[in-house]
Amino acid sequence: MFNKKLLWMMLAAILLIFAACGPSDSADTEDTPDNSTEDTATETEEGSEDNEMEAESEEATLTLWHIETGPSEEAIETAVQRFEENNPNVTVEVSQQENDPYKSQLSVAMGGGNPPDIFHSWGGGWLKQFVDSDQVVDITDSVDASIYNEAALSVSTFDDQIYGAPVSMDVVPVFYNKDMFEEYGLEEPETYQDLLDIVQTLTDNDVTPFALANQTKWTGSFYLMYLAERIGGPELFNEAFERSGRTFDDEAYVEAGSKIQELVDMGAFPEGVNGMNYDTGQSRQMLYTESAAMMTMGGWLVNNVRDEMPEFEEKLGFFLFPSVEGGEGAKNHVVGGVSPVFSVAQQSEHPEIAAELVNELASLETATEMSNNAGSISAVNGVEYEDSYIQEMSELLESSEAMQTYYDQTLPPELAQVHLDTTQALFGLSTTPEEAMAEVEASAQEVIEE
Amino acid sequence: MNRSQEVSLDTVRSGVRKKKKNKDTWAIIGFIAPAFIIYGVYVIYSIFMTFYYSMFDWTGIDANMVFLGLENYVRLFQDGVFWTSIQNNFLLVIASLFTQLPIGLIMALLLFSPIKGMRLFRSVYFMPFLMSTVAIGILFIFIYEGNYGLLNAVLGAIGLESLQTAWIGKESTAIWAVIATVCWQFAPFYMILFRATIVGIPEELYEAADIDGASGWQRFKSITLPLLMPIIITSAILSVIGSLKYFDLIYVMTGGGPNNSTELMATYMYKQTFTNFNMGYGSSISFSMFIIALIVTVFILLGDRSRRGNE
Incomplete structure (x- = not known):
């Protein structure tokens, strides 16, 4: 008897606490004082103007999450400083996040109702997921769309509304060590057969041809994206994604998969490639120590090199992934993407001020600094490149006839995960290309056609 | 007269007792309530909410929840990755029970041997448990590395080139490599538990055994081990539950x-919930984890009770 009573009292106490924590309650308390003050106050426009004035001069703290490192991080910090000087009432808390856990951290923060005011993304399917859930502010009216590169802005534009402002773009070339190529008498490949010959020469000399850390998965995905494009042409992915023609289990995808496994069999990648992590620098170490000669990686590799081993930069050359004989793609089609894209979270308390900060982050000044110091192509028009590297990269992008955005950023997250998992399995030789592609297609039917 | 006096005395006494009991009740509630409320909110309530969420198709970031009933669980039982993760969890449980506890016990016993510099060994043995899990993870990534890792270099130096492999890059070896690291990290924890208990065993028992001419092994078998049994059971439960919920090093x-x-239930739940935006499905994994851990714990406790009953 006694125990039961006690139990009931505690349960009642818990219920009371939940009632107090309920979300509806807090909304009520927010509403009521507003209404009452408005009602009792002068009830004229003057009163509301006063309130607005107050709101503008009010102290505001914004949080910004980004994932930049090295020189691009500095560019972000300078932009924030400029913003704080122009807006003395605003304090910006900048929080740098690690690349891989960032995605889950942001979704936890969004779901938990405590997201940063301004957040980084890569546009595409991942950002769209948040847009679809009403978590992102439509900033079409606050940004000047005309200053941005059209292709770059397209990754954060959904239904003609802009949900994020791009700062930089990247292309993914094959980087190589010029000294080592010279040592073994190698030249930049024109065709896939040339590339296979290079791989053969390098393995004969006990050099790992490609440095690749594929625990991270998106790193290996570059090879699949390039091979699929070179075999199936630039429309292959769009047709499969938009369900308007070829599908993810198309012959071109299967062939791309078997070409990857052919490379694995030749020893083109390091031992245990699926256990190595890009973020801890395992593949770059191989490049720096000259135990590997090439690496298919985004232009940000230059940024990493300048940060980690500046003297290596002079040895670094790059070429575009060669075309495959008989394939529909061409050598001047690039895989690339946009990063960072900055967006404002719907739950932000100061969305207008946050949108201003987005404008500062995605300004010509920031883009110029990032391009010249960090090796990324500007997404803002009119940057004059000082850096010869980036000049070259930018020309590469301008001269390319087609740009394929990263699958894992473009596809909806669940399908992206299947793509990444199956590609990793291909590298581990634990699945056949047919099986892998059938799995992606099955998931696509489930996720996209829903 | 007499009788009525007794009765009245009784009622008075019970009245006093009742009052005292009431006072105690409030004191007890006062002491238990804060902890119980926190426990209720963060454990009991969360368990029910997990089950509630597991019946929906929900991304976790928006307001749109579609009721599915138990469909998530049906899908779960047909999900090959989930079965792999259960299998890995039980591998980890078995490996933890049969390596962490014995190694912990051996290390605890070693610490009682009369060797110079014992205090140094004690610190060294305990060190792995003091390191942060992420640091251990990254350290072992480099040790297991296939191309220039320490482990392969050692194998090469002692002429075992044939065993060299990319330990965490191969599907067949990855789970064992991680399990070995987990055991390395947690064995010292049990060592400290066992050592503390052994210190508490009365010296007289050993003296008596010496007088009876007991050998070292007999002393261990008949004194140390039986007196350690309760703490071994506790450690086994900690180890089993810990292994079923394990996440960090795999991640x-x-x-x-x-x-x-190398997916475990917890890492798979995390992936589904936060990477794939399947909060509902993730919750069903989470709730299944809870049920499995609950069943296993009940079995261990029942086993322990019958053991005590036998004694």
Whole structure:
């Protein structure tokens, strides 16, 4: 008897606490004082103007999450400083996040109702997921769309509304060590057969041809994206994604998969490639120590090199992934993407001020600094490149006839995960290309056609 | 007269007792309530909410929840990766029970041997448990590395080139490499538990055994081990539950890969919930984890009770 009573009292106490924590309650308390003050106050426009004035001069703290490192991080910090000087009432808390856990951290923060005011993304399917859930502010009216590169802005534009402002773009070339190529008498490949010959020469000399850390998965995905494009042409992915023609289990995808496994069999990648992590620098170490000669990686590799081993930069050359004989793609089609894209979270308390900060982050000044110091192509028009590297990269992008955005950023997250998992399995030789592609297609039917 | 006096005395006494009891009740509630409320909110309530969420198709970031009933569980039982993760969890449970506890016990016993510099060994043995899990994870990633890792270099130096492999890059070896690291990290924890208990065993028992001419092994078998039994049971429960809920090192070292071969229930739940935006499905994994851990714990406790009953 006694125990039961006690139990009931505690349960009642818990219920009371939940009632107090309920979300509806807090909304009520927010509403009521507003209404009452408005009602009792002068009830004229003057009163509301006063309130607005107050709101503008009010102290505001914004949080910004980004994932930049090295020189691009500095560019972000300078932009924030400029913003704080122009807006003395605003304090910006900048929080740098690690690349891989960032995605889950942001979704936890969004779901938990405590997201940063301004957040980084890569546009595409991942950002769209948040847009679809009403978590992102439509900033079409606050940004000047005309200053941005059209292709770059397209990754954060959904239904003609802009949900994020791009700062930089990247292309993914094959980087190589010029000294080592010279040592073994190698030249930049024109065709896939040339590339296979290079791989053969390098393995004969006990050099790992490609440095690749594929625990991270998106790193290996570059090879699949390039091979699929070179075999199936630039429309292959769009047709499969938009369900308007070829599908993810198309012959071109299967062939791309078997070409990857052919490379694995030749020893083109390091031992245990699926256990190595890009973020801890395992593949770059191989490049720096000259135990590997090439690496298919985004232009940000230059940024990493300048940060980690500046003297290596002079040895670094790059070429575009060669075309495959008989394939529909061409050598001047690039895989690339946009990063960072900055967006404002719907739950932000100061969305207008946050949108201003987005404008500062995605300004010509920031883009110029990032391009010249960090090796990324500007997404803002009119940057004059000082850096010869980036000049070259930018020309590469301008001269390319087609740009394929990263699958894992473009596809909806669940399908992206299947793509990444199956590609990793291909590298581990634990699945056949047919099986892998059938799995992606099955998931696509489930996720996209829903 | 007499009788009525007794009765009245009784009622007075019971009245006093009742009053005292009431006072106690409030004191007890006062002491229990704060902890119980926190426990209720963060454990009991969360368990029910997990089950509630598991019946929906929900991304976790928006307001749109579609009721599915138990469909998530049906899907779960047909999900190959989930079965792999259960299998890995039980591998980890078995490995933890049969390596961490014995190694912990051996290390605890070693610490009582009369060797100079014992205090140094004690610190060294305990060190792994003091290191942060992420640091351990990254350290072992480099040790297991296939191309320039320490482990392969050692194998090469002692002429075992044939055993060299990319330990965490291969599906067949990855889970064992991580399990070995987990055991390395946690064995010292049990060592400290066992050592503390052994210190508490009365010296007289050993003296008596010496007088009876007991050998070292007999002393261990008949005194140390029986007196350690309760703490061994406790450690076993901690170890089993810990292994069923394990997450950290897998997340740091392999991220569940390659090709889901090292996925545990907790890492798979995390992946589904936060990477794939399947809060509902993730919750069903989470709730299944809870049920499995609950069943296992009940079995261990029942086993322990029958053991005590036998004694």
